[in-house]
Amino acid sequence: MAEALYSTSKQLCCPICLESLNSPKSLPCIHTFCEKCICKYASDYSKKALQSDTILCPVCRSPIPALANDENPKDWAAKLPTNIVVLSLSASDRTENNFLCTASPL
Ligand SMILES: [Zn+2]
Numbered sequence: 313m314a315e316a317l318y319s320t321s322k323q324l325c326c327p328i329c330l331e332s333l334n335s336p337k338s339l340p341c342i343h344t345f346c347e348k349c350i351c352k353y354a355s356d357y358s359k360k361a362l363q364s365d366t367i368l369c370p371v372c373r374s375p376i377p378a379l380a381n382d383e384n385p386k387d388w389a390a391k392l393p394t395n396i397v398v399l400s401l402s403a404s405d406r407t408e409n410n411f412l413c414t415a416s417p418l
């Protein structure tokens with residue numbers, strides 16, 4: 313029961329930086345991250361696993377298409393679909409969004 317509430321508030325926060333989503337980008341598994349967070353993640357991931365043509369979602373480990381060998385991570389992240397729902401939520405409800413995202417680092 314508490315789980316539903318948890319996942320709702322999580323949706324408005326980036327699972328990587330735990331802050332309000334900034335340029336929300338969706339993966340095929342519908343998890344959403346800041347454009348700059350998923351960009352950094354993909355770039356780190358491709359450095360570690362050079363031969364891999366997929367990277368794993370940081371949340372559910374679903375495979376998602378990785379960037380091509382010489383592809384700029386920024387271009388790769390920019391091509392991900394923008395999560396319009398999160399975008400409109402955070403634009404229309406700043407106060408609640410901030411309230412939900414109080415899990416800031418120490
Ligand atoms: Zn983030």
Ligand SMILES: [Zn+2]
Binds near residue numbers: 343370372
């Ligand atoms: Zn996922």
